Amino acid sequence: xxxxxxxxxxxxxGGKSPFNVEYGKLMMWYFxxxxxxTFGAFLISYGTIRFSSAAWPDPNHVFSSFPFMGHTHLPLVxxxxxxxxxxxxxxxxxxxxxxxxxxxxxxxxxxxxWTIVGGIAFLSCQAWEWTHLYQENAWWGRNPFANYDGxxxxxxxxxxxxxxxxxxxxxVFSGVIVNIIMLIMAINGTFERKGHYMMxxxxxxxxxxxxxxxxxxxxxxxxx
Amino acid sequence: MANxxxxxxxxxxxxxxxxxxxxxxxRTFWILLCITCVELIVGMFIAPxxxxxxxxxxxxxxxxxxxxxxxxxxxxxxxxxxxIKNLIMTIAIPALLFVWFITAFLWEGNSFKxxxxxxxxxxxxxxxxxxxxxAHPEEGTEHIx
Numbered sequence: 001x002x003x004x005x006x007x008x009x010x011x012x013x014g015g016k017s018p019f020n021v022e023y024g025k026l027m028m029w030y031f032x033x034x035x036x037x038t039f040g041a042f043l044i045s046y047g048t049i050r051f052s053s054a055a056w057p058d059p060n061h062v063f064s065s066f067p068f069m070g071h072t073h074l075p076l077v078x079x080x081x082x083x084x085x086x087x088x089x090x091x092x093x094x095x096x097x098x099x100x101x102x103x104x105x106x107x108x109x110x111x112x113x114w115t116i117v118g119g120i121a122f123l124s125c126q127a128w129e130w131t132h133l134y135q136e137n138a139w140w141g142r143n144p145f146a147n148y149d150g151x152x153x154x155x156x157x158x159x160x161x162x163x164x165x166x167x168x169x170x171x172v173f174s175g176v177i178v179n180i181i182m183l184i185m186a187i188n189g190t191f192e193r194k195g196h197y198m199m200x201x202x203x204x205x206x207x208x209x210x211x212x213x214x215x216x217x218x219x220x221x222x223x224x
Numbered sequence: 225m226a227n228x229x230x231x232x233x234x235x236x237x238x239x240x241x242x243x244x245x246x247x248x249x250x251r252t253f254w255i256l257l258c259i260t261c262v263e264l265i266v267g268m269f270i271a272p273x274x275x276x277x278x279x280x281x282x283x284x285x286x287x288x289x290x291x292x293x294x295x296x297x298x299x300x301x302x303x304x305x306x307x308i309k310n311l312i313m314t315i316a317i318p319a320l321l322f323v324w325f326i327t328a329f330l331w332e333g334n335s336f337k338x339x340x341x342x343x344x345x346x347x348x349x350x351x352x353x354x355x356x357x358x359a360h361p362e363e364g365t366e367h368i369x
Binding site (some may be wrong): 020037040044045049051055059075087088091094149150151153211215219224 | 325
């Protein structure tokens with residue numbers, strides 16, 4: 001960490017890379033910044049509408065189902081499972097990046113596979129949740145849930161919920177596709193021929209970002 | 225390793241192998257898991273027992289815990305903490321814009337609500353409409369935006 005960077009080094013006087021990372025990795029960071037502002041715009045508009053509403057549905061009441069449990073009231077249990085799956089797949093992704101650093105191809109393949117499994121598991125959970133809500137008659141433009149105080153809720157609640165979790169789910173989906181491509185490249189030995197696993201690191205940054213966004217979606221929709 | 229480009233070598237050289245030790249990764253995982261569990265326990269078992277006007281304090285707690293989780297994901301999983309200061313600043317300074325965005329827009333939303341409550345009597349009536357049976361959707365919901 002610290003020992004590789006001299007404090008008084010002149011980063012901007014030319015001759016060296018002032019951010020000390022590979023070009024592609026820096027651009028991945030900038031892409032993630034722009035994506036963060038897109039998600040931020042979504043979540044902040046959700047917040048604005050919610051602040052301008054007199055009342056809002058209670059998440060403990062709306063999100064209280066679990067597969068194969070019938071009508072048992074289990075508030076937030078399923079979404080905590082989804083959160084756990086995504087954090088777990090973030091861990092396996094770091095382990096894959098770490099294995100790439102020591103050029104250990106077998107372990108990269110192993111951990112990338114687990115990351116893909118986690119991503120697919122998360123998407124399956126989301127598919128179940130959406131199907132369940134759809135069967136409860138919730139969709140864009142339809143809201144069967146009352147506000148916490150029993151008054152009629154507007155469709156803003158479902159519109160924002162499906163748009164934002166859908167946009168996040170689409171990011172997870174693209175992340176899974178990227179990870180599958182990385183896995184195929186690792187199996188084919190592409191990174192070994194290149195001599196480094198930098199691409200796994202860039203895919204990893206994207207994957208962690210998806211996890212990061214979920215942390216905010218989770219708080220904004222399920223806790224507030 | 226022989227066909228490295230120069231920039232790749234510098235990028236590689238700056239990374240410390242120790243920063244990727246699995247112990248630190250798992251420690252971060254446990255921290256994230258514990259924070260999520262605290263959020264869930266508060267959300268499921270503690271917050272519902274308090275009157276609704278206490279909710280703002282629980283929300284404040286969730287914001288602090290969410291911020292802590294975001295910090296750990298960015299710093300450890302995305303490895304930003306171990307990068308050089310120039311890179312950290314090029315990410316962190318633009319992200320500060322969020323502070324202003326959130327403050328301004330939530331203030332705005334609250335102001336919409338207050339204005340409508342004082343200026344639009346129909347809106348007050350709509351907000352007082354009680355929902356009948358939750359089984360079938362209200363026709364009235366379509367009109368309330």
